[in-house]
Amino acid sequence: MGSKKWHVHNPSAKKRVIVTKSLPGQRWLDILAAADCRIEVCTSSKVLEVEEIQKAIGNRCDGAIGQLTESWGEELFEALQNAGGKAYSNYAVGFNNVDLEAATRWQIPVGNTPGVLTETTAEMAVTLTFAAARRVCDSERFLREGKYQGWLPTLFLGELLWRKNLGVVGLGRIGAAYAKMMVEGHKMNLLYCDLHPNKGMEAYMAAYNAFLKSQGEQPVTCKRVEKVEELLAEADCVSLHTILDDTTHHLINAGRLSLMKPNAILINTSRGPVIDEAALVDHCRNQPEFKAGLDVFEDEPALKPGLADLPNVVIVPHIASATSWTRTGMATLAAGNVAAILQGFPVWEDAEIGVFLEGDPPKAAPSILNAKELGMAFYNG
């Protein structure tokens, strides 16, 4: 199986599942073992190339769990199908690394891991927002470098977000969780841009305003805008929560950056290529009051030249979902997807995914993205 090291769990089982990275927790291993799977885990931290994964699939492989850093397309789904494979799960909620049409052509159900990343990722977006607004990293560097000579009225002045305008692009689960944290915590007015109105969020904002009124406080506003340009021009802080596809690639480019307030804050915990990163470097260089907080990068793990040197940009290495609870939950869901399909179980349709995380889970695959296209049966109790 190539030069990378693989660790085998439950060696004498009948079915064979490959997992291209070590995953945290034990429950996911137990789920696959209970489905009579031998589990072969690649213990290398290097990203596997398509050919290495093909080699690992080999002549017989019933299922696979892969990573967002790998390209799961035509070649891998063909290899999996030819090896007798019946299921693939991404160890991620995002699936821009997966060619869903190719998987469907090769009759391979594709799972993902929604629900367990929501608050965790939203919390990181909040963390980046305030780290950028209050210049936490830049001022920490200054302090560590021994440059602090004493309190000054003008030392590291940042931006106050209380009662300002918040722009959320993509008001799905994570975008809405972030919006609630920011609006409730900091009484911000919400502007959002999404293909669909988020009725749940609008009702939530109305209820929140009733509460504010009962406390004798000023209300906040909630507005859906059709065009992202309108949101960019009005918001003091913009957070991106879209999926990455052809419609969102370089959604934030030089032209759109120029519409933003000179002291605005831009946060990205979605996918790197949603921002034209070279344009962002130029913009942050020319607008020192502008700030950005990034968890994801266009050419991950590489950064565009100049990005790492900018004092007004906070960067972390794609760790928005990195809490033990979330990463263990992701492993449980990914294993649950593969194990369920291999046992012939139907697909869970409910957005509530918590039932899979402990106790006796339903006999269903937690989340299969191409279930309808493949005509799969859905769980009905």
Ligand code: DGY
């Ligand atoms: C995902 O699951 O898509 C996240 O990017 C992982 O952090």
